[in-house]
Amino acid sequence: xVRKLEDSVECLPGVGPKKTIALNKLGINTIEDLLTxxxxxxxxxxxxxxxxxxxxxxxxxxxxxxxxxxxxxxGRKKNRLNFRLIVExxxxxxxxxxxxxxxxxxxxxxxxxIYGRYNIKRQxxxxxxxxxxxQSNDFKGVYRAxxxxxxxxxxxxxxxxxxxxxxxxxDIVPLSLRNKYRLETRKQMIHDMHFPQNKKQADxxxxxxxxEEFFRFQIGLQFLKKEDKKNSGLSIKYDNxxxxxxxxxxxxELTNAQKxxxxxxxxxxxxxxxxxxxLQGDVGSGKTIVAAIAMYAVVTAGYQAALMVPTxxxxxxxxxxxxxxxxxxxxxxxxxxxxxxxKVVQKRELLKQLKNNTIQIVVGTHxxxxxxxxxxxxxxxxxxxxxxxxxxxxxxxxxxxxxxxVLAMTATPIPRTLAITSYGEMDVxxxxxxxxxxxxxxxxxxxxxxxxxxxxxxxxxxxxGAQAYVVSPLIEESEMMDLQNAEEVFEKLKKYFGEQYRIxxxxxxxxxxxxxxxxxxxxxxxxxxxxxxxxxxVGVDVPNASVMMILDADRFGLAQLHQLRGRVGRGSRxxxxxxxxxxxxxxxxxxxxxxxDTLDGFVIAQRDLELRGPGDVLGTAQAGLPEFKxxxxxxxxxxxxxxxxxxARIINDPNLKEKDENFELLKFLKRxxxxxxxxx
Ligand code: ADP
Ligand code: MG
Numbered sequence: 089x090v091r092k093l094e095d096s097v098e099c100l101p102g103v104g105p106k107k108t109i110a111l112n113k114l115g116i117n118t119i120e121d122l123l124t125x126x127x128x129x130x131x132x133x134x135x136x137x138x139x140x141x142x143x144x145x146x147x148x149x150x151x152x153x154x155x156x157x158x159x160x161x162x163g164r165k166k167n168r169l170n171f172r173l174i175v176e177x178x179x180x181x182x183x184x185x186x187x188x189x190x191x192x193x194x195x196x197x198x199x200x201x202i203y204g205r206y207n208i209k210r211q212x213x214x215x216x217x218x219x220x221x222x223q224s225n226d227f228k229g230v231y232r233a234x235x236x237x238x239x240x241x242x243x244x245x246x247x248x249x250x251x252x253x254x255x256x257x258x259d260i261v262p263l264s265l266r267n268k269y270r271l272e273t274r275k276q277m278i279h280d281m282h283f284p285q286n287k288k289q290a291d292x293x294x295x296x297x298x299x300e301e302f303f304r305f306q307i308g309l310q311f312l313k314k315e316d317k318k319n320s321g322l323s324i325k326y327d328n329x330x331x332x333x334x335x336x337x338x339x340x341e342l343t344n345a346q347k348x349x350x351x352x353x354x355x356x357x358x359x360x361x362x363x364x365x366x367l368q369g370d371v372g373s374g375k376t377i378v379a380a381i382a383m384y385a386v387v388t389a390g391y392q393a394a395l396m397v398p399t400x401x402x403x404x405x406x407x408x409x410x411x412x413x414x415x416x417x418x419x420x421x422x423x424x425x426x427x428x429x430x431k432v433v434q435k436r437e438l439l440k441q442l443k444n445n446t447i448q449i450v451v452g453t454h455x456x457x458x459x460x461x462x463x464x465x466x467x468x469x470x471x472x473x474x475x476x477x478x479x480x481x482x483x484x485x486x487x488x489x490x491x492x493x494v495l496a497m498t499a500t501p502i503p504r505t506l507a508i509t510s511y512g513e514m515d516v517x518x519x520x521x522x523x524x525x526x527x528x529x530x531x532x533x534x535x536x537x538x539x540x541x542x543x544x545x546x547x548x549x550x551x552x553g554a555q556a557y558v559v560s561p562l563i564e565e566s567e568m569m570d571l572q573n574a575e576e577v578f579e580k581l582k583k584y585f586g587e588q589y590r591i592x593x594x595x596x597x598x599x600x601x602x603x604x605x606x607x608x609x610x611x612x613x614x615x616x617x618x619x620x621x622x623x624x625x626v627g628v629d630v631p632n633a634s635v636m637m638i639l640d641a642d643r644f645g646l647a648q649l650h651q652l653r654g655r656v657g658r659g660s661r662x663x664x665x666x667x668x669x670x671x672x673x674x675x676x677x678x679x680x681x682x683x684x685d686t687l688d689g690f691v692i693a694q695r696d697l698e699l700r701g702p703g704d705v706l707g708t709a710q711a712g713l714p715e716f717k718x719x720x721x722x723x724x725x726x727x728x729x730x731x732x733x734x735x736a737r738i739i740n741d742p743n744l745k746e747k748d749e750n751f752e753l754l755k756f757l758k759r760x761x762x763x764x765x766x767x768x
Contacts, residue, residue: 093120093256100248110236111245122249123257125242126281126297126718127229130290133203133219134226138176141206148219148226150201151175157194169194173202173213184215193218227286246282254279260756261303262749265734272296281718295727298719302728304756305716306735311757314739321362321491324467326354326385334384334417338377345369345521346378352517353382356493357468363493369519370689371499371654372526376406378519379470380413382495387419387448391467391492395451396485398473400425400600401607405629406472407451414449424452424461427601457484470495499654500647500689520690529657529687531665533641533680542637542666543584549635550589550616554661556635558619559652561643577639578619585617594620622648631659641667641683642676646696650689 091099097116098108116122135150157171169184171194182202184190194200204215233239257275259266266273272280272293277300280293331354335342342350349367356363369375383393395410397403407423414421422438441447445464450456466489471482486494496514534542546556560577578593585591592615594606610618611630618633622644636656641649649667657663667684671677682695721728744750 091253091256093118093123093253095119095253097122097245097249100245100252102248103245107237107241110234111242113236114232114234114242119249119253122246123253123278124717125231125246128232129230130284130287131203131228131230132226132287133201133228135201138178138206141208143208144205146203146205146216148201148203149173149175149180149206149213150199151180153194153196153198153200154179156196157191159188159191173200178211181210181212182215183212187215190215190218227284227290229282229284229290243282250279250282258752258755260307260753261300262738262747262753264749265303269299269730271299274300294718298724298727299731301716301719302724302731303735306728306732307739307753307757310732310735310739313736316362316364319362319491320360321493322391322467323360324357324386324389324391324493326357327388330388331381331385335381340523342377343374343519343521343523345519346374349378349517349519350381352515353378353495354385356515357382357385362491363495364514365495365517366514367495367497367517367519369497369499370522371651372658373499373519373522375472375497375499375519376409379472379495379497380410382468382470383410383449384414384417384419386468386493389467391465392442392445392447392463392489393449393468393470394456394463394466394485394488395449395470395472396456396481397451397453397471399628400427400453400604401611401628402472403451403453410449410451419449420447422447422450422452424450424455426453426455427604428455454481457481457488461488463488465489466492468493468495470497472497473499499651500693527657527662529636529653529663529665531653531667531684531687533667533669533684536668536670539668542668545664546617546635546637547585547589549664550585553632554635555610555613555615555630555633556617556637557633557652557655558617559636559638560619560621561640574619574621581617581619589616591615591617591619594618596621622652628655629658630655632661634659634661634663635666636664637666637668639668642669642671642680646679646682646692647689649683650692653683653687 096108096118097103097111098105099119103111111117111122114125116125131146133148135148138149141147141149151173153171154174155172157169159167159169161167165186167186167188169188169191171182173180173182182204201219201221202213202215203217203219204213206213229243231239231242233242254275257278259274261271261274265271271277277293277296280289281297284290284293335350349369353363353365356365367375367378369378379395383395386393395406397406403423403425407421411421420441422441424438428434428438438447439460439462442450443462443464455461469482469485469489469492471485471494482494482496486492532542550556558577558581560574574593574595578591581591592606592610594603598606606615606618607628609615610633611628613632634656636653638644638649638652644652653665656665667680669676669680671680679696682692686692686695719728738744738750738753741747745754
């Protein structure tokens, strides 16, 4: 059998169907996934002397067991194991929670090493594990594991995979670049990411891994960008007179920012080059109307336009608005979601109308990218909340036409440098202005003990006919036990508000149809309060909802808080946002203050960047940036920029294919990006 890094993990000895499923759940499908499943942190298990330990530091201590261990049970499943340990002539009380089986391993008079957390003041130690005598390496990576597969099993599999597949680890980063930036070979890097001797080695490997990860990403982007330029797009000769009239007929005047963006888009439409544009605009900045204008322009030239959105309810809202706008002009708007297409006749009719150009504008969810969907003349593809879609989904929609123009919209303000680097293949437009007359959202940061006051304020608002959102963060695993989960909040609010107020509960575990249903009920004011996890974050419009309360607000990224807050302030009511949080450090307080101080998403994004400490990856995924395994586009922006420059230089090098050192890189492009034809 010929081995490949793309082999399924099932190829490893000892990995059967069960383990395969467990690994898949962690996102590990192939050998390569496994080899790049890096530790999320390293523990230094070398024992420290007590005087070197700082408060609450995680360390290993060594000592002699000085009392018989006692096991104390409390609650049904909870217990703790206590014993005394003599360390450097001091007596320390050691406690292990919920690991009763360790009792056997702790014998009076024996010397043992324990890893855990030291509380200096109380001279106590909370144990996490007992380190087996004779363990070879003190510096160990810690892997994210699951109920189905444990960290040490993962580690063993990685070792196995490394030994068997090591010879296939080739360098995509060319030698000259590795020399220039003093980067390790891929083989060395992967080895040291998993099995470093010490921190220095791990740090070196991490630096190489970050570069490599960004470089791979950028090589693809830069290649796409170059190809995009080659492919001629459509030159859409829209009817300028009609377009002007349409814009004049709108019930409001466009903001200057909107006008500017409309001009940019119209210019692109006319040009024979393909448009590939990212439109950033804060929540409520009026992106939808810009999209509508672009779609209208395309239709006046005899083309069709498609708008893809991440949820069914959004699709419905958009379709209704657009239909109102376009029906009087004799333009037909279609809606394509899994619900609308569940009725066979209706679906067949819709497909036919798209294919014969009876429907000129279609709004839909990812149902739009099904195979059967065919367009007569697709000229423009728009995605809303574009980061919710994978690159592939966007590509599939694009391929429904012959080189249609593409507009991707996002409400997540990403600082410009970062946007350009992360969406290297796109042009970026920004709407940095809200329509005038927008009512400010009154934001208040309150402590948990003030919760009751806030709740009684909400009650008043409800009595006046308003609706409210209450957001509670999800419990991820047992570690976050102190977080209140949505169900708990739901029950508490039911008790607090009583029968006369109707409360709905929305969370990620519900099936899509159930979610839609609850959301619809909230839209129709069949609920007064919607308790929710962050699933309401995306663009839903309930103008009557004017109060937002976010519990444990300090657990969220600022970008996410901003998105959540953007759910209110959409109607004629004065809107309020309560951030309930008791942050301890200055950092947390600053973050809450930022939210109170400004409603400007770009200012918030900038502050977020400034406030983030190194190693804090919170919010990267939330900011709609591509997700990386080791690199953090914010923390490692410099490396990302260098990777981008180098990748662009290499891709545009006329001798790209002649240089030996590019051999693996070209192979990688062919394999991963699958544009074989273009490369030959
Ligand atoms: P978003 O950018 O969050 O998608 P929307 O497109 O939903 O924002 O716009 C929010 C609201 O503002 C809509 O009700 C829309 O009709 C309105 N709107 C858009 N542009 C303007 C404008 N120039 N003046 C006044 N209202 C506007
Ligand atoms: Mg929108």
